[in-house]
Amino acid sequence: MSVKPGPFQASSAVVPSSTGERGVIQADGAATETVVGTDAVGAAVEASHARLPANWRRYLVRIAALVVAVMIWHLAAVNDLNLYLRFENVPNPVVVGTEFIAQLSSQTFYLHILHSMERIAIAYGLAVVIGIALGVMMGRSRFAEDIILPYIEILRPIPAVAWIPLAILMMPTEQASIVFITFLGALFPIVLNTVHGVEQTPKVLVRAARSLGASNAAILRHVVLPGALPSIVAGLAIGMGVAWFSLLAGEIISGQYGIGYFTWSAYTLVEYPKIIIGMLVIGGLGSLCTLLVRKGCAPLLRWQKEAGRS
Amino acid sequence: MTTAATTHHSAVLEHRDRFRPRQAAGKGHVSVRNVDIVFDTHHGPHTAVQGAQLEIQPGEFVCLLGPSGCGKSTLMNVVAGFVKPRHGELLVDGQPVAGPGPDRGMVFQQHSLFPWKTVKDNVAFGPLMAGVGPREAESVSRTFLSLVGLSGYADAYPSTLSGGMQQRVGIARALANYPSVLLMDEPFGALDAQTRTMMQENLLEIWSEFRNTVLFVTHDIDEAIFLSDRIVVMSASPGRIIADIRVKLERPRQAELLTSPAFMALKRECLALIREQTLHAFEQQNRKH
Numbered sequence: 001m002s003v004k005p006g007p008f009q010a011s012s013a014v015v016p017s018s019t020g021e022r023g024v025i026q027a028d029g030a031a032t033e034t035v036v037g038t039d040a041v042g043a044a045v046e047a048s049h050a051r052l053p054a055n056w057r058r059y060l061v062r063i064a065a066l067v068v069a070v071m072i073w074h075l076a077a078v079n080d081l082n083l084y085l086r087f088e089n090v091p092n093p094v095v096v097g098t099e100f101i102a103q104l105s106s107q108t109f110y111l112h113i114l115h116s117m118e119r120i121a122i123a124y125g126l127a128v129v130i131g132i133a134l135g136v137m138m139g140r141s142r143f144a145e146d147i148i149l150p151y152i153e154i155l156r157p158i159p160a161v162a163w164i165p166l167a168i169l170m171m172p173t174e175q176a177s178i179v180f181i182t183f184l185g186a187l188f189p190i191v192l193n194t195v196h197g198v199e200q201t202p203k204v205l206v207r208a209a210r211s212l213g214a215s216n217a218a219i220l221r222h223v224v225l226p227g228a229l230p231s232i233v234a235g236l237a238i239g240m241g242v243a244w245f246s247l248l249a250g251e252i253i254s255g256q257y258g259i260g261y262f263t264w265s266a267y268t269l270v271e272y273p274k275i276i277i278g279m280l281v282i283g284g285l286g287s288l289c290t291l292l293v294r295k296g297c298a299p300l301l302r303w304q305k306e307a308g309r310s
Numbered sequence: 311m312t313t314a315a316t317t318h319h320s321a322v323l324e325h326r327d328r329f330r331p332r333q334a335a336g337k338g339h340v341s342v343r344n345v346d347i348v349f350d351t352h353h354g355p356h357t358a359v360q361g362a363q364l365e366i367q368p369g370e371f372v373c374l375l376g377p378s379g380c381g382k383s384t385l386m387n388v389v390a391g392f393v394k395p396r397h398g399e400l401l402v403d404g405q406p407v408a409g410p411g412p413d414r415g416m417v418f419q420q421h422s423l424f425p426w427k428t429v430k431d432n433v434a435f436g437p438l439m440a441g442v443g444p445r446e447a448e449s450v451s452r453t454f455l456s457l458v459g460l461s462g463y464a465d466a467y468p469s470t471l472s473g474g475m476q477q478r479v480g481i482a483r484a485l486a487n488y489p490s491v492l493l494m495d496e497p498f499g500a501l502d503a504q505t506r507t508m509m510q511e512n513l514l515e516i517w518s519e520f521r522n523t524v525l526f527v528t529h530d531i532d533e534a535i536f537l538s539d540r541i542v543v544m545s546a547s548p549g550r551i552i553a554d555i556r557v558k559l560e561r562p563r564q565a566e567l568l569t570s571p572a573f574m575a576l577k578r579e580c581l582a583l584i585r586e587q588t589l590h591a592f593e594q595q596n597r598k599h
C-alpha cells in the first residue's frame with residue numbers, strides 16, 4: 001500500500017526552535033565586546049537586512065553621524081579648543097590622514113601589524129584548542145569540572161593586565177609573555193561558553209542518539225558539539241575581542257614591535273598623529289578578526305539561521 | 311496503489327538484507343517480568359511502576375494506555391534501556407536489556423530530531439552508526455523518507471517542518487535502523503486532532519510493510535483502539551497493569567473505523583472494563599492500608 005503524502009504537505013506550520021534562548025557567560029574582562037550569545041545570529045540576520053537597498057537611508061544617516069564627529073574633532077583641533085578636554089596636543093584629522101598615507105608606504109608600519117597578528121594567531125589558536133577541550137571535558141564530566149573549575153574561578157577575575165609583571169618574570173622571552181597574556185584573555189570566555197553550551201545538550205537528543213546505536217564518541221561528535229556550537233561561537237567571538245584587549249596591554253608595556261608598541265612609542269616620541277593611527281588600526285583589526293571568526297563559523301550554524309528565517 | 315507499495319516494499323527489504331540480515335522476521339519478543347521501577351527522590355523512594363508483567367509477541371502492536379503519571383512512559387523507558395528497573399527482569403528476544411540499542415527504535419513525543427542535521431541526515435544517522443557506508447546510508451534515508459512521504463524535504467532542516475512532519479521524520483529515522491521493536495512514546499500527543507488521525511492512519515500503513523513489534527504509549531483510548539492488537543491498561547500511583555484487552559478489529563484500518571458501530575461498541579466495552587479494573591485496583595489499594 002502506498003503512503004498518501006497529500007494532506008501532510010499542506011500543513012507546513014512552523015515550530016519555533018527552543019535553541020534560540022541560550023544565555024551566555026561573558027568574561028569579566030570582555031568590556032570591549034558587547035554582542036552576546038545567539039543575539040549574534042539575530043545581529044547577522046539584521047545585518048543581511050541592512051544590506052538591502054531599501055535601507056540606504058539608514059546607511060546615509062550612519063555615515064552622516066560619523067562625518068559630524070570628524071568635523072567636530074577637526075574644528076576642536078584646529079581652534080585648540082580647551083574646555084576641560086584639551087585639544088592643543090590633538091592632531092586634526094587632516095594631519096592624521098596625511099600621516100596615515102605616509103605610514104602606508106612605510107615597511108615598519110606593516111611589521112608592527114604583522115607582529116601583532118602573529119601574536120594573536122598563536123595565542124588565539126592555543127586558546128581555541130585548549131579552551132574548547134577544557135570546556136567539553138568540564139561539560140561532560142563532573143570529575144573534570146571539579147578539578148578545573150576552581151582554577152577558573154580563581155584566575156578568571158584577574159584582568160590580563162595584572163598578569164603582565166608575573167608573565168615577564170616567568171616567561172623566557174618577551175614574545176612569550178605577550179602571547180601568554182593574550183592567550184589568557186581569550187581562554188576564559190571560550191572555556192565558559194563551551195561549558196555552557198555542552199551542558200545545554202537536550203537529554204532527549206542524547207537518548208535518541210543512543211537508541212540509534214551511537215557510541216559515546218559519536219554522541220560527542222554528532223550531538224554534544226553541534227548543539228554547543230552556537231554558544232561556542234559566541235565564546236570565540238568574545239574571546240577574540242578580549243584577545244586584542246589583552247594583546248594591546250601586553251604590547252604597550254613590553255615588546256619592540258606590535259601595534260600596541262607603535263601606539264605607545266608614538267606617545268613617548270611625541271609623534272601624536274601616530275597615536276590616533278595606532279588606535280584606529282587596533283579597532284579596525286579587532287573588528288576584522290571578530291568578523292572573520294563569525295563569518296568563518298557561520299556555515300556551521302546554518303541550521304540555526306534557517307530556523308530563524310522561516 | 312500496488313505499484314508504489316511494491317517499490318517501497320522491495321526497497322525497504324533490499325536495504326534490510328544488506329545491512330541487517332540477522333534482523334529476520336520472528337524477532338521482537340518482549341518479556342517484562344515482575345518489573346518494579348523505583349526512583350529516589352528528595353522525599354524518599356517513589357515507586358513509579360509496580361509488578362509489571364507483560365509478554366509481547368513478535369509483530370504485535372501493543373498500546374500502553376493510562377492516565378498521565380501512571381508510569382507508562384517510564385515502563386517504556388525501561389524497555390528502551392534508558393531506565394533500569396529496581397527489581398524484575400526485562401528480556402527482548404531472550405536477551406536481558408542492558409541499555410539502549412538499535413534493535414529497539416524509539417519515537418519520542420517531540421523535539422527529538424537533531425536540529426543541526428538535515429532531514430535526510432537525521433534519517434541516515436542510524437544506518438551510519440550501524441557501520442553502513444555514507445552512500446548506502448543516504449540511500450536508506452531516501453527510501454524511508456519516501457515511505458513517510460517526505461522525499462521533497464530531504465535537505466530541509468527539522469525546524470522548518472511542521473510538528474506532524476517532524477514526527478514522520480522521527481518515525482522514518484527509527485525505522486531506518488530496522489528495529490525489531492518500535493517504541494513510540496505518545497508520538498502524536500502534541501499534534502492537533504486532525505493531523506493526529508492522519509498520522510495514525512499513516513503509521514498503520516507504514517507498519518503494514520514492517521510488521522515489527524510496536525509498543526505505543528498513549529492516554530487516548532480512541533488512538534489505542536484504532537492502532538493496536540492489544541491494549542494494556544495501567545493505573546496510577548503506583549503504576550500497575552490493570553487490564554489487557556484484545557482488539558479484534560480487522561486490518562487494514564482506515565479513519566472511517568473511528569465512527570463505526572463496531573468501534574463504538576468496543577470502546578464502550580473497554581471503558582467499562584477500565585472503570586471496573588480501576589475501582590478494583592483502588593479497593594485493593596485501600597485494603598492494604
